[in-house]
Amino acid sequence: MYSEKVLDHFKNPRNQGVIDNADAVGQEGNPVCGDIMKIYLKIKDDKIDDIKFETLGCAAAISVSSALTEMAKGKTLAEAMAMTKDEVVEYLGGLPAVKVHCSMLGVDALHSAIKSYQENK
Amino acid sequence: MKGIYFDHSATTPLDERVLAKMSPYFSDVFGNPSSIHSFGQRAAAAVDQARSQVADFLACQREEIVFTAGATEANNLAIKGLVKGLTLRNIVKPHIITTVIEHDAVLEPCQELERDNLATVTYLPVKANGILDISELEKAITEQTVLVSVMYANSEVGSLQPVREIGKLIKKINEKKMADWEKQRVAQRGDKPQLIYFHTDATQAVNFFNCSLEYLHADMLSLSAHKIYGPKGVGVLAAKKGTPLTALIRGGHHEKNLRSGTLNVPGIVGLGAAIELVKQEQEINNQNIKELRDYLVERIKQEIPEVVSNTDFANATPAHAHFSFLGAEGESILLALDMAAGIAVSTGSACASNTLKASRVLTAMGVKVEDTHGAIRFTLGKENTKADVDELMKHLPGIVKKFRDMAPAY
Numbered sequence: 001m002y003s004e005k006v007l008d009h010f011k012n013p014r015n016q017g018v019i020d021n022a023d024a025v026g027q028e029g030n031p032v033c034g035d036i037m038k039i040y041l042k043i044k045d046d047k048i049d050d051i052k053f054e055t056l057g058c059a060a061a062i063s064v065s066s067a068l069t070e071m072a073k074g075k076t077l078a079e080a081m082a083m084t085k086d087e088v089v090e091y092l093g094g095l096p097a098v099k100v101h102c103s104m105l106g107v108d109a110l111h112s113a114i115k116s117y118q119e120n121k
Numbered sequence: 122m123k124g125i126y127f128d129h130s131a132t133t134p135l136d137e138r139v140l141a142k143m144s145p146y147f148s149d150v151f152g153n154p155s156s157i158h159s160f161g162q163r164a165a166a167a168v169d170q171a172r173s174q175v176a177d178f179l180a181c182q183r184e185e186i187v188f189t190a191g192a193t194e195a196n197n198l199a200i201k202g203l204v205k206g207l208t209l210r211n212i213v214k215p216h217i218i219t220t221v222i223e224h225d226a227v228l229e230p231c232q233e234l235e236r237d238n239l240a241t242v243t244y245l246p247v248k249a250n251g252i253l254d255i256s257e258l259e260k261a262i263t264e265q266t267v268l269v270s271v272m273y274a275n276s277e278v279g280s281l282q283p284v285r286e287i288g289k290l291i292k293k294i295n296e297k298k299m300a301d302w303e304k305q306r307v308a309q310r311g312d313k314p315q316l317i318y319f320h321t322d323a324t325q326a327v328n329f330f331n332c333s334l335e336y337l338h339a340d341m342l343s344l345s346a347h348k349i350y351g352p353k354g355v356g357v358l359a360a361k362k363g364t365p366l367t368a369l370i371r372g373g374h375h376e377k378n379l380r381s382g383t384l385n386v387p388g389i390v391g392l393g394a395a396i397e398l399v400k401q402e403q404e405i406n407n408q409n410i411k412e413l414r415d416y417l418v419e420r421i422k423q424e425i426p427e428v429v430s431n432t433d434f435a436n437a438t439p440a441h442a443h444f445s446f447l448g449a450e451g452e453s454i455l456l457a458l459d460m461a462a463g464i465a466v467s468t469g470s471a472c473a474s475n476t477l478k479a480s481r482v483l484t485a486m487g488v489k490v491e492d493t494h495g496a497i498r499f500t501l502g503k504e505n506t507k508a509d510v511d512e513l514m515k516h517l518p519g520i521v522k523k524f525r526d527m528a529p530a531y
Contacts, residue, residue, distance in 0.1 A: 002456075010453070011460060016527055027529065031491035034450065034471055038529035056528035058452040058472035098475055 026113025124463025171393025195343035206367030251280030273326035279441025288338025351395030355388030411439035469496035
């Protein structure tokens with residue numbers, strides 16, 4: 001049901017954890033819907049210098065979070081804002097149809113972190 | 122297959138003794154039991170024997186057994202076959218009473234009848250322990266009620282329903298209807314009153330509980346072979362004589378014209394053998410499984426914090442243990458157990474369902490939606506050992522902690 005890449009990210013999540021003095025934080029989802037994703041960013045010269053995630057959710061939600069951080073690290077804020085859920089799904093070698101919404105949640109959390117950074121700059 | 126299997130409500134391994142009984146009926150005794158020649162008659166004798174084994178277990182007549190492709194088909198036949206087969210007596214539209222925690226194989230036929238304008242349906246709620254309040258059922262009965270369908274044991278949390286009490290209640294109501302009718306003078310009586318039929322989906326109960334139709338006062342009972350260490354693709358609807366069923370599958374006049382289609386001889390032989398073993402070994406299996414289940418429950422409660430039990434252990438099958446691991450998600454726990462040690466469990470998490478909806482059984486019990494996401498069901502079986510539970514407990518606390526640590530505080 002899941003691709004090998006999804007299972008790999010699920011088993012060995014990249015960039016999982018907290019950035020204590022983060023420059024920006026974005027969170028999407030809620031406990032009732034079941035998935036919560038939180039993205040922490042460290043930003044330097046308008047680029048994502050460090051990124052970490054915390055996620056409550058299914059294997060797809062965890063894999064999306066992990067893949068997303070891997071993809072976003074080193075990107076400029078403009079590049080990261082241009083990232084789409086389809087790119088994340090493709091990067092993971094596909095997701096079951098009912099799980100595609102998880103990828104949306106991840107991208108939304110990243111974008112909301114960047115927006116809050118730009119608004120507070 | 123290697124691994125540890127704690128998902129016996131989904132299906133059970135075929136008992137090797139059952140397989141041995143089935144083996145000759147694939148290529149050696151291959152005849153069609155409807156054929157008159159000796160090839161056919163040898164197969165027919167095997168089907169006869171299986172029919173006796175099932176009838177014996179259910180304490181009913183051999184003619185009251187209808188072999189089907191499984192419990193799903195049996196439930197469809199019980200519900201749609203009854204409503205379509207009724208000769209309605211002074212009834213505008215038949216009324217069915219069932220519960221919100223039934224399997225979809227009961228709920229969807231009911232919904233189909235509603236959609237086709239052939240019946241109205243009352244879906245009764247359950248109490249916090251997943252058990253129907255029989256007084257609610259009594260209140261729901263109307264003059265139009267023709268069928269009550271309540272499962273014997275719930276597949277998800279294992280809750281045992283008061284089916285025998287329901288059977289007695291309906292019998293009492295039917296007897297009163299007949300007595301009142303008989304009291305009237307013949308000229309004024311009119312048609313006989315419409316009786317209420319009682320069906321129970323016993324799929325999850327056969328391993329553990331008394332399924333005698335007489336004991337339950339049930340008119341119809343569904344069961345499936347693969348839940349009792351028998352083969353997949355075969356089941357039974359037992360229907361007491363006089364239950365006005367009509368066939369859903371036609372074209373061969375098999376099974377007293379109630380279910381056409383060449384009989385699945387090896388499957389039926391396997392079902393007979395499996396039910397015979399249940400009869401012989403039910404007591405000892407129940408005892409062993411309960412002991413192991415209680416050990417599992419104790420260890421989970423002691424070794425993992427923030428766990429809510431969704432099974433009312435005193436009123437459930439001895440095999441079920443259903444928990445919500447708060448702050449972790451069920452599908453993740455399930456996959457991690459499988460990846461770590463080949464341990465198979467099941468989850469009621471919305472994330473693992475095709476509809477992404479929270480388990481309707483858990484929400485009917487009043488479990489908060491956010492607590493349904495960490496739902497894990499363990500269903501133990503006769504081949505499980507204490508070593509299996511010990512192996513599980515080597516992994517489970519760490520896995521739950523890993524996902525809790527990964528989750529943001531909220």
